[in-house]
Amino acid sequence: MATPPDFTSGQILTAAQMSAVGLWLVKTQTIGATVSSVAVTSAFSADYDNYLILISGGVASTDLGLSMTLGSTATGYYSSGFNQSLTSATINATNTNNGSSFVSVAYGSTNALSGQIQLDNPFATKRTMASYQARGSSTTYFVNQQHGFLNDATSYTGFTLTTSTGTVTGGTIKVYGYRN
Amino acid sequence: MTKPNTQTDNEVREMTDEEYAELLATGWTETNETPSPD
Numbered sequence: 001m002a003t004p005p006d007f008t009s010g011q012i013l014t015a016a017q018m019s020a021v022g023l024w025l026v027k028t029q030t031i032g033a034t035v036s037s038v039a040v041t042s043a044f045s046a047d048y049d050n051y052l053i054l055i056s057g058g059v060a061s062t063d064l065g066l067s068m069t070l071g072s073t074a075t076g077y078y079s080s081g082f083n084q085s086l087t088s089a090t091i092n093a094t095n096t097n098n099g100s101s102f103v104s105v106a107y108g109s110t111n112a113l114s115g116q117i118q119l120d121n122p123f124a125t126k127r128t129m130a131s132y133q134a135r136g137s138s139t140t141y142f143v144n145q146q147h148g149f150l151n152d153a154t155s156y157t158g159f160t161l162t163t164s165t166g167t168v169t170g171g172t173i174k175v176y177g178y179r180n
Numbered sequence: 181m182t183k184p185n186t187q188t189d190n191e192v193r194e195m196t197d198e199e200y201a202e203l204l205a206t207g208w209t210e211t212n213e214t215p216s217p218d
Contacts, residue, residue, distance in 0.1 A: 035185040104217060
């Protein structure tokens with residue numbers, strides 16, 4: 001099959017063509033009203049090793065960050081990277097050393113929510129690698145870029161996002177699996 | 181002060197007093213008086 005595929009109108013797709021789809025939407029979770037935490041279950045499985053999680057739409061009650069925990073694990077999170085105020089040229093190096101979560105995987109404001117998270121092997125019984133970036137959507141906020149891992153060998157099927165302050169309303173959390 | 185909601189998949193409910201106490205213990209506040217990247 002050509003890459004990218006060049007399907008024609010009305011064409012019947014074969015199993016081989018469908019199985020070649022590289023990125024599959026595993027789950028869409030709509031965020032409720034004025035929530036300070038959102039747990040997403042049944043997101044990871046043996047079907048995929050690597051995942052993309054997109055947080056978008058919706059708003060927050062104030063400028064805030066969303067942290068991520070996998071399962072019920074509240075220790076062993078490591079990351080390094082930087083954040084930068086949207087009104088400053090100064091880059092701030094940051095890291096989490098054996099923390100309780102991946103910090104600021106998304107940012108929210110009264111304008112928007114925005115975050116992207118890449119996870120390697122959350123379902124496998126090995127260390128989960130993570131890269132994530134958050135974009136502030138108010139002039140008083142930040143951007144954040146981090147890379148790290150969760151230092152355990154636990155198999156996870158879901159995750160929880162928790163606000164640093166305030167609440168979020170609306171928008172979606174979309175979980176995509178990359179074809180192995 | 182109104183307790184925030186918590187959500188698991190499509191179920192949204194108000195936090196219990198115990199859950200709210202745990203949230204406050206993390207340093208969570210209702211409003212962000214001093215915007216910070218965390």
